[in-house]
Amino acid sequence: MLQFRAIIPRLRPMQLKPLSPSSPLSASLCRTLRSSLQKSLQQQPRRWYAVPVPKKPSRVEEELMRQARAAAKSGKEYAIPDRLIIYHAGTGRTTFLAMVKVTTLFIGAFFCFLVAPGYIKAEKPVVETAGIALCGIVPILFVAAVTSPFVTHIHIHLPAYARTSKPILERYVRTLPPSTQLTLTTMSFISKPRYSSLQAGDLSPTRRRFGLVNLTRDTAAENAKRSWYMFRAIGEFYVQEKAPVRRVRYEKKKKDQVDRWIWDAIKEKLDKKASTPTSA
Template identity: 35%
Template sequence: MRVPTMFHAQLRSALSRPVRRELCSSLVLFRLKTTNSAPRVPKREAPTLKSKENTSNSMRSSIPSSPHTKTTIRKGPPERILIYHGGTGRTIFLGVLRITTIFLFGVTCLVVAPAFMSSDFPSYIGPAIVIGGAIPMLFVSYTSAPFVNFVHLALPASVRRSREQALQYAKQLPPTATLYINTMKFTTIPRQTQVRLGDLVPDKSKLRPVSFRNQNPAPLPWWRGRTLRQFFTTEKSKPGRESTTFYPELWEHVYKQIRYPLPKKRY
């Protein structure tokens, strides 16, 4: 069929009415065919594709990369375990007693002694009051110095795989086993002393309670004072809070090894 063309307005007026009707109808059909030939793509398909891609990516990311990424939990004991606890009540009592004697000495030096340092009293009363206030402080500090609050045992790496291995090692300790003994300083500050099991021997004292003594104390600088040599503990550990690092049943075996050391072999 021949494609109709547009004519000028004067030319269309010259045509007859039936011819002009046929020309208009042919133009309308031609426009409908050209407009409906190319189908349009709906706009809503793009977000659906994106959502499918996002869901697939999220599922891929949620899948673990490899089965070896699981975290391992250590079941064995740590490097240091607590084997002796001196008791919370006894430790608090000794700490309060030391603070009380220090406070008493301060009151005698700052309040009581200056009141007697005048011409109305002899000159020796003031120094005597200071000395009398210092005696309780020095006595409590000296007698309670060996009291042990805690004892920790260092475990080698070969016996930290399980609790059973640690128990077997602690029941038969070698002389080179390391113990960390925690005591209290003059100012109630905790003090830790590192000792070897082979250097501890049984000991006694008439002036203060003592269970054993360290034969080879480590030298300290002059400004840190003397190294503590004598220690006091009971045969059994006091019960404490249950923990994976607390082994109170081991102290009986360690205490027996200290009180009754094995004779040295002669070669």
């Protein structure tokens, strides 16, 4: 019992005396710990988020990537677009005709909606009022009739095999089938483009309306499919015989360059077909 009482005081915890903040030892120790902690934080790179470890793609993923690259390369094999512009009437001439159409509309609106009502209000003679109204209507009808066959652009739609290279395109043009799709662009009476999709074999060279029309096609079947409220299909066209002269200082190859030689080949085939006598 005496031995147990002697051991118990030894098991009591030691009373630790805390370091006072005013002591020099504690102040130096705090500064040392603070400086070492700051240096370790500055040297350690900051990682704001975890970066996933890159995994090696599987065989299926590699095969899919290879097929995607092959498909992307196959789309770039065509050196020629599927829609080529083969005729252009000229920017200056097209702009001039469009401005003439718009100006005629303004003139017609001025005479019909401003001058003619003034004549009616002033109780002018009917002949004078009708003449003023005709001054606005006749120019619109005349310009629309004269400029409606004028073709501003012609595009050709090429098959896939003809777009591989320029020599193959030339070979295709030499043996051009009559079913080749063409798109002829004309202008409406408000200068809005009108597109006529047809086959090259449908065109026939002719001369009508004092030389204002040099190409025609049969539109009876197409008009039969259209509703009564739709515009009638265009059957008369005018394409300039010679290409417009371009006066430029520096000639650069553009993406929208006109391949006029294709239209010349088509026109030659049309003339040859028209000159060949049909067998009875």
